[in-house]
Amino acid sequence: MDAMRRKRRRALRRILAEKDADALLLTHLPNVFYLCGFSGSAGALLVTAGSATLFTDGRYTVQARREADGAQVRIVAGSLARAIGERLRALGCRRVALEANRVSVAQQRLLRRAGGTRVRWVAVEGWVERLRARKDPREVAVMRRAARMASRVLEEVLPLVRPGIRENEVAAEIEYRMRRAGASGPSFETIVASGARSALPHARPSGKRLRKNELVVLDLGVILRHYCSDLTRTVYLGRAPDRVRRWYAAVLEAQQAARQALRPGVLAAEVDRAARQVLERSGLGRYFVHGTGHGLGLEVHEEPRLAAGQKARIEEGFVVTVEPGVYREGFGGIRIEDDVVVTARGPLTLTDAPRDLIEI
Ligand SMILES: [Mn+2]
Numbered sequence: 001m002d003a004m005r006r007k008r009r010r011a012l013r014r015i016l017a018e019k020d021a022d023a024l025l026l027t028h029l030p031n032v033f034y035l036c037g038f039s040g041s042a043g044a045l046l047v048t049a050g051s052a053t054l055f056t057d058g059r060y061t062v063q064a065r066r067e068a069d070g071a072q073v074r075i076v077a078g079s080l081a082r083a084i085g086e087r088l089r090a091l092g093c094r095r096v097a098l099e100a101n102r103v104s105v106a107q108q109r110l111l112r113r114a115g116g117t118r119v120r121w122v123a124v125e126g127w128v129e130r131l132r133a134r135k136d137p138r139e140v141a142v143m144r145r146a147a148r149m150a151s152r153v154l155e156e157v158l159p160l161v162r163p164g165i166r167e168n169e170v171a172a173e174i175e176y177r178m179r180r181a182g183a184s185g186p187s188f189e190t191i192v193a194s195g196a197r198s199a200l201p202h203a204r205p206s207g208k209r210l211r212k213n214e215l216v217v218l219d220l221g222v223i224l225r226h227y228c229s230d231l232t233r234t235v236y237l238g239r240a241p242d243r244v245r246r247w248y249a250a251v252l253e254a255q256q257a258a259r260q261a262l263r264p265g266v267l268a269a270e271v272d273r274a275a276r277q278v279l280e281r282s283g284l285g286r287y288f289v290h291g292t293g294h295g296l297g298l299e300v301h302e303e304p305r306l307a308a309g310q311k312a313r314i315e316e317g318f319v320v321t322v323e324p325g326v327y328r329e330g331f332g333g334i335r336i337e338d339d340v341v342v343t344a345r346g347p348l349t350l351t352d353a354p355r356d357l358i359e360i
Contacts, residue, residue, distance in 0.1 A: 002037065005037060009035055009036075009047065019097070020095065021124075022092075022095050023046055023047060023091070023095075024096075024097040025099070026099060028128075029043070030132075031045075031129070031132070032045045032054070033226065033298060034132055035052070035128065036067075036068050036069055037067045038064055038067045039226065040060040040067075042060070043064070043080075044056075044080060051091065052071035053072050053087055055087075056080075057076055057077070058075055060075075061075050081114040084111065084115075085111070088119055089115075095120050096115065096120070097121075097124040098111065098121055098122070099124065129302060132298065132302060132303070133303045133304060133315070133317075134315055134316070134317040135317045139227065143227045143296070143350060144350045146221075146225075146227050147350035149181050149182070149183060150221050150222050150230070153222070157170065157173050157174050161237070162210065165209065166206075166210070167208050167209075167210070168192070168207055170210075174192070174218070181222070183222035183223055183224050184223045184226075186222060187223045188221060190219070191218065191219035191232075193205070194210045195211060196330055198214075198334075200327070200333070201333065214236075214238075215235070215236055215332035216234065216235045217325075218232065219232040230323075231338065231339070232325075233336065233337075233353060233355075234248065234333075234336065235359075238360070240359055244357075247334055248357045250279055250282040250284055251284075252336055254274075254278035255324050255355075257274040257277070258292050258322045259340055262342050262347040266313070267314070268313075268314060269308055271322075272310070273308070274292075279324065279326065287327055287328050288324055288325065290307075291306055293321040293323050296339055316342055316344050318342045319339060319341045320339070320340055320342070321337055323335055337351075338351040
């Protein structure tokens with residue numbers, strides 16, 4: 001049995017005891033993987049004080065037996081909910097927690113019916129996500145590799161970023177290189193946004209050709225051994241005019257300020273504040289239209305969120321993105337994003353692509 005995963009289940013069982021729950025039913029697959037190592041695309045994990053049961057179907061018989069760590073495997077033909085209900089009755093569970101933000105109304109209805117009248121379902125949120133926010137050294141090591149892989153892919157593709165090539169061609173080159181480098185795929189749909197389209201923070205790559213004297217935002221990440229990376233760089237095709245230089249310098253300064261702010265004990269909102277203040281001082285506050293960053297791990301967006309009003313306290317072992325940006329309609333956008341791990345000795349940046357304005 002894997003010691004890290006055993007530790008995670010122990011931490012979850014402490015929460016169960018604290019919250020007076022007999023069991024937690026996990027249906028969110030990254031949470032299932034985190035606690036028992038099963039990486040199939042269908043299944044649920046039931047954790048009680050003394051047991052863990054993985055429910056999945058016949059497609060995963062071999063995989064579940066091979067991967068499931070510290071959990072009994074139940075291969076279910078037919079309704080998963082019914083099998084879960086039977087197990088709950090056999091274990092004598094009364095108060096059973098389910099992941100409020102991960103279960104549909106229809107699934108809840110099935111579970112209620114399957115559990116019978118003795119089971120009381122309690123909707124809870126974030127029990128496992130809170131544990132996941134704090135990465136162990138082995139997770140950080142994998143994430144460093146994922147971050148470096150994204151950095152190398154970006155550097156490899158930069159020579160292709162030239163007037164004439166289409167956004168979707170650049171995106172395809174990026175994702176092809178990820179897989180060649182050993183990634184299991186991109187951690188989100190790669191963004192290549194040029195000219196006025198770079199002002200759309202989540203632009204989809206289009207058939208538009210890159211042109212001279214345009215900004216190009218490239219945002220990409222890989223999944224490596226289940227862990228995500230997330231990296232953004234902004235390129236100017238030509239010699240950048242003064243305004244672009246000034247804005248780029250402001251975004252870079254904001255990004256540095258937020259990275260520096262990432263110390264154990266600080267509030268997520270304060271990290272966001274650090275970046276926002278710099279951009280406000282430069283008169284660009286109103287163009288910074290999103291949060292400063294987000295947790296990164298098994299999912300590309302996870303806890304904590306670095307944004308105004310976020311009261312989560314940053315802890316050692318958190319891995320987050322830091323990605324301030326400015327976007328002005330009709331003009332374009334500039335974003336700089338890195339992945340950072342919080343350590344007792346300060347922030348450590350995992351992505352290692354150069355951060356200066358790239359003029360091509
Ligand atoms: Mn991001």
